[in-house]
Amino acid sequence: EPEVTQTPSHQVTQMGQEVILRCVPISNHLYFYWYRQILGQKVEFLVSFYNNEISEKSEIFDDQFSVERPDGSNFTLKIRSTKLEDSAMYFCATARSSRTGEEKLFFGSGTQLSVL
Amino acid sequence: QKEVEQNSGPLSVPEGAIASLNCTYSDRGSQSFFWYRQYSGKSPELIMFIYSNGDKEDGRFTAQLNKASQYVSLLIRDSQPSDSATYLCAARGSARQLTFGSGTQLTVLP
Numbered sequence: 001e002p003e004v005t006q007t008p009s010h011q012v013t014q015m016g017q018e019v020i021l022r023c024v025p026i027s028n029h030l031y032f033y034w035y036r037q038i039l040g041q042k043v044e045f046l047v048s049f050y051n052n053e054i055s056e057k058s059e060i061f062d063d064q065f066s067v068e069r070p071d072g073s074n075f076t077l078k079i080r081s082t083k084l085e086d087s088a089m090y091f092c093a094t095a096r097s098s099r100t101g102e103e104k105l106f107f108g109s110g111t112q113l114s115v116l
Numbered sequence: 117q118k119e120v121e122q123n124s125g126p127l128s129v130p131e132g133a134i135a136s137l138n139c140t141y142s143d144r145g146s147q148s149f150f151w152y153r154q155y156s157g158k159s160p161e162l163i164m165f166i167y168s169n170g171d172k173e174d175g176r177f178t179a180q181l182n183k184a185s186q187y188v189s190l191l192i193r194d195s196q197p198s199d200s201a202t203y204l205c206a207a208r209g210s211a212r213q214l215t216f217g218s219g220t221q222l223t224v225l226p
Binding site: 031033035041042043044045048055056058091095103104105106107108109110 | 148150158159160161162165204206208211212213214215216217218219
């Protein structure tokens with residue numbers, strides 16, 4: 001069964017450093033998302049991406065965050081200058097259907113980001 | 117503020133019993149609803165989605181939606197110890213992103 005692949009599975013970084021989290025979507029999926037989950041808290045939406053541009057973004061997704069699809073396959077989330085509060089599990093999710101309401105979102109296995 | 121509320125639990129049921137998980141949502145514009153299962157340290161796994169009032173059955177799982185009451189539920193019949201996990205309710209409105217509840221922790225006792 002096709003799956004969303006995320007790398008790395010764990011990332012440890014120093015505060016202020018840049019990190020790039022990578023995702024390979026399921027091949028025929030068109031909609032891409034980043035969510036995050038701080039330990040013990042809700043899964044929170046960060047950003048959605050369609051047709052090579054951001055569709056929606058949350059208040060969390062400030063100027064320190066950016067997304068791109070550099071080579072038509074990978075989908076990346078960059079955090080320019082990490083803060084302690086960025087420590088979380090980051091999930092990439094992708095979907096195929098274009099009909100809102102019937103769209104099934106499939107999550108990758110996540111990248112656990114630890115900012116020291 | 118769009119909110120999805122769930123009882124955090126923990127909810128314990130004996131093996132073979134019916135587990136009932138509930139969820140309410142605040143945004144009347146929400147159009148579709150999803151139940152995900154999340155094992156500790158793992159990613160959410162889609163179990164069911166529903167967008168019409170009434171019941172939707174898939175194997176041992178039944179999702180129920182009542183838009184007038186802004187209420188969604190998930191019933192798990194013949195609960196198994198492998199069903200022990202956190203169950204996340206999520207709602208989608210006109211935008212595509214999902215708003216998640218905090219999850220209900222379910223334990224099925226052998």
